[in-house]
Amino acid sequence: MRDAVLVIDLSNYSYEVEHRPDLFEKWIGGTGVAVQLLKEHMNPEADPLGEDNVIVFATGPFTPAYPLASKTVALFKSPLTGNLGESHAGGRTATSIANAGYGAIVIKGQSKKPVYLVVENGEVHFRDGRVIWGIPDSLIVGRIIAENEPGRGIRTMMRIGGAGEKLVRYACVTTETYRHFGRLGLGAVFGSKRLKALIIRGRKKYLPANTKKFREVYDEIYRTAIESDAMKKYHLLGTAGNVIPLNELNSLPTKNLQSAKFESAEEISGEALAEHNLGRRIACSHCPIACIHLAALRIPYENEPYFYKTIMISYDYELIYSLGSMLGVGSRDGLLRLIHRVESYGLDAMSTGVCLAWATEALLRGVVSEEDTIIKLSFGNVENYLKAIDYIYEQPNEFYRHLAMGIEHASDVYGGKDFALAFGGNEMPGYHTGYAAHLGYATGLRHSHLDSAGYSIDQKVRDVTPEEVVDKLISEECWRQVLSSLVVCFFARGIYTSDLISRAFEPLGVEISEEELKKKGEEIYKEKLKLKVEMGFNPENLRFPKRIFEIESLHGKLDERFIEEAKNYYIKKVREIVG
Amino acid sequence: MKQLVVKDIEKCVGCGLCMYACSRKFVKRPEIGNSSSAILAVSLSGFERGATVIFCRACTEPPCAQVCPTGALKPKRGGGVVYIENLCLGCKYCMDACTLNAIFEREDGKIAVCIHCGYCSSYCPHGVLAYEEVEA
Ligand code: SF4
Numbered sequence: 001m002r003d004a005v006l007v008i009d010l011s012n013y014s015y016e017v018e019h020r021p022d023l024f025e026k027w028i029g030g031t032g033v034a035v036q037l038l039k040e041h042m043n044p045e046a047d048p049l050g051e052d053n054v055i056v057f058a059t060g061p062f063t064p065a066y067p068l069a070s071k072t073v074a075l076f077k078s079p080l081t082g083n084l085g086e087s088h089a090g091g092r093t094a095t096s097i098a099n100a101g102y103g104a105i106v107i108k109g110q111s112k113k114p115v116y117l118v119v120e121n122g123e124v125h126f127r128d129g130r131v132i133w134g135i136p137d138s139l140i141v142g143r144i145i146a147e148n149e150p151g152r153g154i155r156t157m158m159r160i161g162g163a164g165e166k167l168v169r170y171a172c173v174t175t176e177t178y179r180h181f182g183r184l185g186l187g188a189v190f191g192s193k194r195l196k197a198l199i200i201r202g203r204k205k206y207l208p209a210n211t212k213k214f215r216e217v218y219d220e221i222y223r224t225a226i227e228s229d230a231m232k233k234y235h236l237l238g239t240a241g242n243v244i245p246l247n248e249l250n251s252l253p254t255k256n257l258q259s260a261k262f263e264s265a266e267e268i269s270g271e272a273l274a275e276h277n278l279g280r281r282i283a284c285s286h287c288p289i290a291c292i293h294l295a296a297l298r299i300p301y302e303n304e305p306y307f308y309k310t311i312m313i314s315y316d317y318e319l320i321y322s323l324g325s326m327l328g329v330g331s332r333d334g335l336l337r338l339i340h341r342v343e344s345y346g347l348d349a350m351s352t353g354v355c356l357a358w359a360t361e362a363l364l365r366g367v368v369s370e371e372d373t374i375i376k377l378s379f380g381n382v383e384n385y386l387k388a389i390d391y392i393y394e395q396p397n398e399f400y401r402h403l404a405m406g407i408e409h410a411s412d413v414y415g416g417k418d419f420a421l422a423f424g425g426n427e428m429p430g431y432h433t434g435y436a437a438h439l440g441y442a443t444g445l446r447h448s449h450l451d452s453a454g455y456s457i458d459q460k461v462r463d464v465t466p467e468e469v470v471d472k473l474i475s476e477e478c479w480r481q482v483l484s485s486l487v488v489c490f491f492a493r494g495i496y497t498s499d500l501i502s503r504a505f506e507p508l509g510v511e512i513s514e515e516e517l518k519k520k521g522e523e524i525y526k527e528k529l530k531l532k533v534e535m536g537f538n539p540e541n542l543r544f545p546k547r548i549f550e551i552e553s554l555h556g557k558l559d560e561r562f563i564e565e566a567k568n569y570y571i572k573k574v575r576e577i578v579g
Numbered sequence: 580m581k582q583l584v585v586k587d588i589e590k591c592v593g594c595g596l597c598m599y600a601c602s603r604k605f606v607k608r609p610e611i612g613n614s615s616s617a618i619l620a621v622s623l624s625g626f627e628r629g630a631t632v633i634f635c636r637a638c639t640e641p642p643c644a645q646v647c648p649t650g651a652l653k654p655k656r657g658g659g660v661v662y663i664e665n666l667c668l669g670c671k672y673c674m675d676a677c678t679l680n681a682i683f684e685r686e687d688g689k690i691a692v693c694i695h696c697g698y699c700s701s702y703c704p705h706g707v708l709a710y711e712e713v714e715a
Pocket residue numbers: 634635636637638641642643644659660676677678679680681682692
């Protein structure tokens with residue numbers, strides 16, 4: 001198991017390696033370890049865009065031992081929410097960090113000039129980043145670095161586009177092609193540190209404690225992944241397969257959630273994309289599933305006959321929701337062009353879409369004027385949305401400067417709170433399934449639908465009390481701390497059961513029972529919640545946008561009293577847990 | 580003789596499972612990591628543009644063996660090489676001699692080269708690789 005922690009200080013261009021078996025034994029890896037490292041290295045009052053913010057990347061004990069342990073956890077202070085930021089990404093990041101010999105990487109300080117970092121063979125190279133600073137397209141940045149740096153096939157290349165440089169609070173960090181530390185603004189933290197990219201490569205190895213068992217467990221995981229149904233839905237249509245079912249369930253947020261049904265859902269569904277656009281599928285490192293669906297979009301040049309370009313665009317349910325239904329965009333070409341634009345700048349697609357949806361409604365209702373928005377935003381108008389995305393990056397006026405700080409902030413300034421769809425300061429994910437989904441966004445420690453999967457609770461159970469919903473959400477979130485400490489892909493949660501996890505640890509020389517695993521999940525949850533509270537999180541301040549009570553969901557119209565009761569219970573729970 | 584071959588490179592998703600399989604190929608010493616791996620999937624500047632899988636193509640007159648000063652690499656009957664690890668100095672002349680760059684450097688400075696054992700082919704989930712009888 002990897003227990004080396006690489007600590008990089010950008011303020012004085014130095015680094016050191018610490019061996020921390022204590023941390024990895026007690027807290028597994030990933031989220032568990034990252035929480036502790038953040039506590040050790042960061043002042044909870046740090047300015048998210050200042051020198052004191054700290055970024056932790058952590059991998060887990062199953063990387064690269066087993067398939068599907070393909071994710072890296074990033075922890076930092078979020079410039080979007082001002083609180084704990086946590087974001088997960090696939091690509092080749094996890095395996096590259098592990099093969100370079102590290103369990104975790106901590107980045108502190110702030111560089112005076114733009115730099116990019118190369119980590120290899122136990123060294124960190126601080127490279128001059130001035131030439132590539134200012135290139136807004138993260139895809140181009142990727143290509144330039146790829147030409148300049150060795151390590152094809154084994155390296156990870158995390159970088160920011162223009163949005164990160166311009167400190168858009170929901171800028172992402174792109175890794176390889178099409179994978180992202182998407183949510184909560186890690187890209188802006190990179191930008192504030194003048195860190196354009198981070199490249200990691202290595203060719204290291206270690207031996208399992210029990211060689212025979214190791215190959216057996218490996219084979220079991222591999223066979224289950226490719227043969228069972230546990231992961232089918234991710235490789236066939238991919239997550240985009242959710243569009244039609246959610247639309248039928250009255251759960252697909254549409255036009256800033258003025259409706260939960262989209263008349264053009266078919267057009268932008270996983271089925272339609274697969275039939276007309278799917279051009280290739282690719283995988284994260286050490287994952288047999290290949291859930292990354294790439295659409296091929298052929299675009300003619302208007303004034304040059306017989307001249308076309310074909311671009312590949314990665315799509316997923318969340319993007320179809322945020323840049324499709326949420327914006328009333330029902331054309332596949334339009335949707336794909338929006339995704340591509342967002343990808344180029346290195347913006348979080350979900351936040352960008354939800355921000356634009358709010359801005360559109362705010363304009364319609366006269367909360368803001370066309371002078372603010374510069375162009376006439378209207379649902380379905382792709383050309384204007386493309387422009388507006390440029391403006392979020394360029395920030396040509398006061399309005400776009402505010403919009404680049406998220407809708408919680410923008411609606412503080414302009415009003416329109418009731419239809420500003422953010423939870424804990426983070427723009428809403430794409431499920432209007434019912435109480436559990438919305439409570440999950442609010443209570444989830446990273447305000448993500450993946451924290452506790454409320455949307456799935458909504459689809460499985462009816463007739464539950466507010467207390468039961470909160471309990472269910474917290475217990476699911478506790479278990480997911482184990483998964484995100486290992487760190488295995490959440491899509492593989494059906495494979496990595498507590499029984500299998502316990503057995504998979506054995507050949508690595510670690511004995512841990514299913515009971516102990518569960519307990520660790522609870523402890524990690526508690527540690528994270530405590531850190532969050534120290535950073536200023538107060539559950540009493542959680543806001544539920546009025547809009548969610550106005551629109552029919554799978555559970556009909558939602559009752560404010562239910563949410564109120566659940567919130568009070570959650571506040572009690574937080575006090576109990578934090579003490 | 581059986582050899583590792585590429586069936587359809589366009590189906591490669593860049594998962595690298597072949598690389599990790601190669602590290603595990605020895606029953607007695609299955610490694611975790613990529614140090615001893617002798618196969619590498621690379622993209623054409625992003626996997627959206629396609630892939631190349633790099634491994635030894637089993638030359639009948641292997642230049643890598645010809646430049647090896649110690650006899651650590653020896654031509655194998657039917658093509659390719661056998662690698663006698665304890666003779667290897669780590670000079671890496673072979674790495675330069677192979678036009679395909681199909682010899683890799685290990686963590687310890689010695690080399691990794693495909694021995695056409697076929698182990699990785701059972702872990703390619705998308706049928707890119709196969710282990711087949713090939714005419715010499
Ligand atoms: S390693 Fe390269 S040079 Fe040697 S036999 Fe294989 S392909 Fe030929």
